[in-house]
Amino acid sequence: MSTVPPFPIWLEPAWQQLLQSWRDDRLAHALLFGGPAGLGKQRLAERLTGLLLCATPTPAGDACGQCQSCGWLQVGSHPDLTRLMPEETCKAIKVDQVRDLCIELGMTSHAGRYKVAIVAPAEAMNANAANSLLKTLEEPTPQTVLILLSEAPGRLLPTVRSRCRALHVGPPPHTEAAAWLKAAANIDDPERYLRAANGAPLAAADLAAGEVLVAREQRLRELIAVHQGRMDPLKLAADWYTEQNTAVLQWWSQWLQMLIRYKLAQVSPAETEYAANLCEIAASADSRQLFELSDRIMATVSALNSGLNRQLAFEDLLIRWARLAAPPGLGRRV
Ligand SMILES: [Zn+2]
Incomplete structure (x- = not known):
């Protein structure tokens, strides 16, 4: 955890919105986080996943980091979390993968709380794969949350898009991004990396790191x-x-x-x-x-x-x- 920069401040409004929906018990069963790479869609998805799976979230709405569920998450083996991505880099997410996911989401939760799936990049689903997700989107099992991440939400099937609650993750103002890189990610020359990363601070942090x-x-x-x-x-x-x-x-x-x-x-x-x-x-x-x-x-x-x-x-x-x-x-x- 120590190597991961703190939660990006520009994601705070989006996070508060999700948190409020969860507290009001009206969190959408399918969410679509759209926006360019390097802005934190994944961080937002991970934070929400932590909250949904944790047995004893903090009053501020974060995973406790102590319970068995949090332990499973930290080692990457939570039985109620499925990550759907292309089996090979730059290839499509296949229909069989989506079918398996739908079966998994239809089963009861192992830990007695939510079942969560993160699909990234969602636009990698080919037409058959996206179609086979529709039924799950239309008739979701209670206590399941599907989080789709996409750099190009416009390329998703309209029928998939319309069944998701969309949340756009846009770039922060340049000065805010530079200040965050300097303070949170310890980068001395944020301008150089921001320039190379097209203004996307998390991508800039990755650039600086590697x-x-x-x-x-x-x-x-x-x-x-x-x-x-x-x-x-x-x-x-x-x-x-x-x-x-x-x-x-x-x-x-x-x-x-x-x-x-x-x-x-x-x-x-x-x-x-x-x-x-x-x-x-x-x-x-x-x-x-x-x-x-x-x-x-x-x-x-x-x-x-x-x-x-x-x-x-x-x-x-x-x-x-x-x-x-x-x-x-x-x-x-x-
Ligand atoms: Zn916990």
Whole structure:
């Protein structure tokens, strides 16, 4: 517990709302926490789960941390908590997994309190999986709570969405995020990490904690090398497509937004160390190419969970990136 930063202050209003619903005995049986990554949807879900499963919650509404239920939670083996996620990274949540979950939720609670399921990312459920969840959403067993987490709630089936109580988790004001990182997560240079994490404080804390920032700069250097013709886009695609997360695409999308802002409004790229390179890339491309590539990257992020050929997708994107530099008429169109 000591390595986990304290509960984020910007989640407090959402938490109080959930707590009040629980105290009034009107907590929805299905909740949908939506919003960008790195803002604390998971923390909110974990805190609520702790409260629902604990035998003796504190007067403030937190899990006691002492009872048998809290002990099970701490070691990750609570029989009344199911975590539903893709069996393989970047793959879909399958219909069989959802069926098993529905059976589990239909059974009586082991500890005599709630049964809880956390589905993350909820948009990873394929259509069959989402459909098989509908019955449970429509006719829930008493004392069950389903918590769906999603960075893209708009991609869930409307029938699933409409049966959930939605709660949006948005970013805190920049100064609040920076202050929290400094005080709660002991980060001396919060601006640097917030910039890299698109303003998402928990993602920024993760960046600071790990080697991710180093990897991110490496990726940017590789993109610059491809643009300058010093690196083969196909070779780079072969390195990138095997990565198990979408971070490189999210970063790339950020850099494209910087190029677009520079192109359209002369806003200097926030990557101070590489600003000159990025300005050069922006100058060599036209706005339409930049918008198109940005759209394609985001479409690729969305499609990664749906059986997309990752290698071909990365090759296509990197070839388009390399062609930003090509003189007019020389292979700029595919
Ligand atoms: Zn407890």
